Amino acid sequence: MALEVLVSDAQQALFHTWAIGSVFVLDIQEAPKSQFRALAKLLDWVDGEQTWCSRWEECFGEEYTSKSPAIEASAADTASDLNHQDATTSASAASDVVLESLSTLAITVTDAIHEDAVTPASTPPGIITGSIDTLSSIPNAGEDREACLRKASVWSQFHGFEPNPRARFxxxxxxxxxxxxxxxxxxxxxxxxxxxxxWEAHIGSELENLAHxxxxxxxxxxxxxxxxxVGCMEVLADVLVNIFDxxxxQRTGANVLVFQDFQEFRKYTRKNRIYPIDEAKADTFLPIFLKKVL
Incomplete structure (x- = not known):
């Protein structure tokens, strides 16, 4: 049975263009209006303001009139998405974007995440980076696994240094x-x-993996x-957690501290837990967690 595509080629081109600078993942089998809301939230478009409204009209060929919060698209919403042929015309300027396939598109760059200027850190000579394992697959105990992590980790490249994979970073x-x-x-x-x-070793970068x-x-x-x-991205974009935590x-098995107050989060993060946003790899989960604290 063929998979039903709910996002037109023209809309895909628009999503692809707008999503540069985010970790937005387009699912062509989900209603485009709900995905528009998710992307808008990641890019800080304000519901009902000019950018939101103009891009809504460009994508769906209709004037935006509702300021309702992001919700699961109904069958009527889906039908409306599919019937807006004007979207093809309005998106003609962007439709020449090459889409490699009609499957899920992972669109990940960090241009939309802003912070005060930070001098990028170049890779020091002689360092080889790579993946040890991913997210939840790393066990919390086991001598054999500990030895494997020590041997494979980037830390082991430093002569005479005995890494402890269960110590805090x-x-x-x-x-x-x-x-x-x-x-x-x-x-x-x-x-x-x-x-x-x-981060790559323990968290991974499988952006199309729902389980991750x-x-x-x-x-x-x-x-x-x-x-x-899309739902995961939407809620994670709002969560206040420090990436070092x-x-x-994953290194120690400790719980992640989740903040409810931004000022408390900011105070905590500035205590040697700051990461240079310019160095965030576009093809990882990092960008969605980064917040401006300086």
Whole structure:
């Protein structure tokens, strides 16, 4: 049985263009209006304001009149999405975007996430990064697994350093920096590279994997957990958690601290838990968690 495509080619082109700078994942089998709302939320478009309304009309060929919150699209909503032929015309300028397939599209760049200027940290010479494992598949115990993690991790590339894969990232990094006698500038550079490698190893970058998105929701104490990638992105974009805590939850098994107050989150994050946004890899889960705190 052929899969039903609910998002027209013209709408796909628009979503692709607008989503540059986000971790938005387009599902062509979901109603485009609900996905528009999810993308708008990620890009900080305000419901009812000019950007929202103009792009709604461009995508759906109708004037936006409702300021209702994002909801699950009804059958009527879906039918309305499919019947707007004007969207093809209004999207003609963007329709030349090459779409490699009609399957789920992962669109991930970090341009839409802003922070005060930070000098990018280049990869220090001699460092080879790679994946050890992903998210929930790493067990909390086991000597054989511990030995495997030590041997495979990016930390083991430093001569004479015996990595502890169950230590918190910042503690492990401080121990390594002292042993290597790095200057403050070298510390900044290596810290970002090591964090990226550890994040990839423990969290992964399978943006089209619903189970991974749901596991991140579980780690962030979201209940109920959404049943779609778009739903997961929508709730995770609002959650206040520090990415170092998320990484440490995989390294140590500790719970992730979820903040309800932004000022408390900001105060906590500025205590040596800041990550340079310019260094966030576009093809990872990192961008959706980053907030401007400086």
């Amino acid at each position: 910042n503690r492990e990094f401080r121990r390594l920096a002292r042993q290597m006698k790095w200057t403050p500038q070298e510390r900044r550079s290596y810290r970002t590279v090591l964090f990226n490698a550890d 998105w749901q596991e991140l929701c579980r780690l962030c104490s979201i209940d109920p957990i959404p049943t779609t990638i 998320l990484l440490d939850s």
